[in-house]
Amino acid sequence: METLQFRFEQGSRPLAGMAQLVGVVGSGNLEVLIEPASLGGACEIEVRTAAVGFGATWQAVMTDFHERWGLADARICINDMGATPAVVSLRLDQAAETLTGGTP
Template structure:
């Protein structure tokens, strides 16, 4: 198992009514995403536990792409990964962020 941590800035905090959201299932080739509100001065903190060791640069690229679309802050994201492909990671994050924010991603 590998633990990765990332931080993103430039996001906007959402209304305090947001509750934690869990998206996906932990299974072979999949992952689960937990999004929680957090007082992080506009930052977004991402913590990943993954069975696929050595893919930090790929995680960084996928997360950077996701947060270019989603300008959201003051959230903590926890990801438990069981070997999901980058496309599945992006899909699960988009699903979770849509459910958390109540809006569509920016084009």
């Protein structure tokens, strides 16, 4: 298992006042949890993955997600057992849409 940490400063969509926790499990190999957190406008993402050595790919997927959604004051936890980048993006979008009630 590998744990990766990402932090994006100054999101444009604050989660203050949103639901306490949103989770998406649409397939057996990936879980996405998003919760509001006081992070000074930042978005923190922790990825726990069984696919060791794909840090650059995860960085690209997380950067793309943050550019689309711009979540602020959000903590995201991803538990991965080998999902493809496309599935990760889909599940992140589903969780963010459920939490915000909107689209990117």
